[in-house]
Amino acid sequence: MKLSVIVPVLNEPRGLARLLLQLREMQIADQVIICDDGSDIPCSPALVADMSRRMGEVIPLDVHDPLPGSDLVWLRSDRSRGAGHARNRGAERAKGSHVLFFDADDVLTPEIGEILDDLAGRKFDFAMFRHHDSRVLKRGGTGPLEPDASYWAAAGIGERFETVSHEGALSLCRVAAYPWNKIWNRSFLRRESIHCTEIPVHNDVEHHWSGFLSARTILASRQVGCIHHVDAGRSQLTNRRGIDRLRVFEALDNVADRFVHAVGQDVQRADFADPFLEFMLRLLRWIRGQLDSATALSRLTAEQALFLRRLAAPSRAALAPAIELALLRNPTLARWAAPELERAA
Structure with missing residues (x-):
């Protein structure tokens, strides 16, 4: 090596x-x-x-x-x-x-x-x-x-x-x-x-x-x-509390695209929907606790809603069944996700 x-x-x-x-x-x-x-x-x-x-x-x-x-x-x-x-x-x-x-x-x-x-x-x-x-x-x-x-x-x-x-x-x-x-x-x-x-x-x-x-x-x-x-x-970087944290959605969008490609190559990759949702929600909750202004918090809510809607876009249709199944088989995750999904409504 x-x-x-x-x-x-x-x-x-x-x-x-x-x-x-x-x-x-x-x-x-x-x-x-x-x-x-x-x-x-x-x-x-x-x-x-x-x-x-x-x-x-x-x-x-x-x-x-x-x-x-x-x-x-x-x-x-x-x-x-x-x-x-x-x-x-x-x-x-x-x-x-x-x-x-x-x-x-x-x-x-x-x-x-x-x-x-x-x-x-x-x-x-x-x-x-x-x-x-x-x-x-x-x-x-x-x-x-x-x-x-x-x-x-x-x-x-x-x-x-x-x-x-x-x-x-x-x-x-x-x-x-x-x-x-x-x-x-x-x-x-x-x-x-x-x-x-x-x-x-x-x-x-x-x-x-x-x-x-x-x-x-x-x-x-x-x-x-x-x-x-x-x-x-x-x-x-761990200690940053400003609005630059909201660019995390660029990374999450790229992961979602990679997810769609992976599921197309191997349907078993759909199993990663459960841990990805948990990871994403945990990360967004952590970011919410880090932000230091009402403006940044408001922007986070808006950006999060837009991202969750993008997950449901036709180009990412392969994700929908995996996400729905993850929420059905994991009641704790579904309860955790509910406030975030309401913000996106």
Whole structure:
């Protein structure tokens, strides 16, 4: 396995330095692609190397060769276009047989080496591993937040990588659409034209769902490959509360189109209607709780109504039976959906 690690970064030289130091020590990447999304001060090799020295590293990053033995590519956008654009741009330059998208403010665990060793020589479209969430760790726990922890438990996945059953995929696809908990076969990404939506936030929703709707072979392991850091006091995407969150409907529209295509190729893909509806409604409820103005809330209600009507468009007729069946066989989901459907009426 030849691994390309793609790292979007925006005003995060310290996190990027920490990650590059990890990658140098672990020696797991054949190629590392840094995609600077128009940082105020360019996250250049010199800046990141200087940051590693400030962090007190015994062997700081070398500005001329920060990752000996790895192909290192530095890309920079002239302005901030979002992490989706940065990831897509990095994917175009990837040379490895497999790809890991990783964020500069998160941390790899020592187990990532075991994860890659376990996957060596295996054939798969993508492989999924668990993560620790910093908010859970602060409470003395381990693993991801709920309900993701329950979805992993329901999938019945063990410590070693195994092929995910159809039923297991219907559970794991409900996990929050993170970009850094999967290792992708690069040929699969290109063959299926899987990419991130180029919007300010929620760019990974389309990437996540396109993978589940298109993949024929998914592997999964309960091993923990990274720690996701969330800090309420910082300007991370997680903490954004403005109207740019409403562009999530661009991603959801793209998923709906992918859904129609997938059902046309394999009628069993209609089973994903239930988890997709649950995922969508949970995400929209979470966004509603994040927005910081009455104007944004009003816009969300209007945009949500328009999106739900678009789901019923003639071009998406294949979705209607699947959605109706999902609501019939899942009374809890139907009760949850009722207020949202009323808003769309």
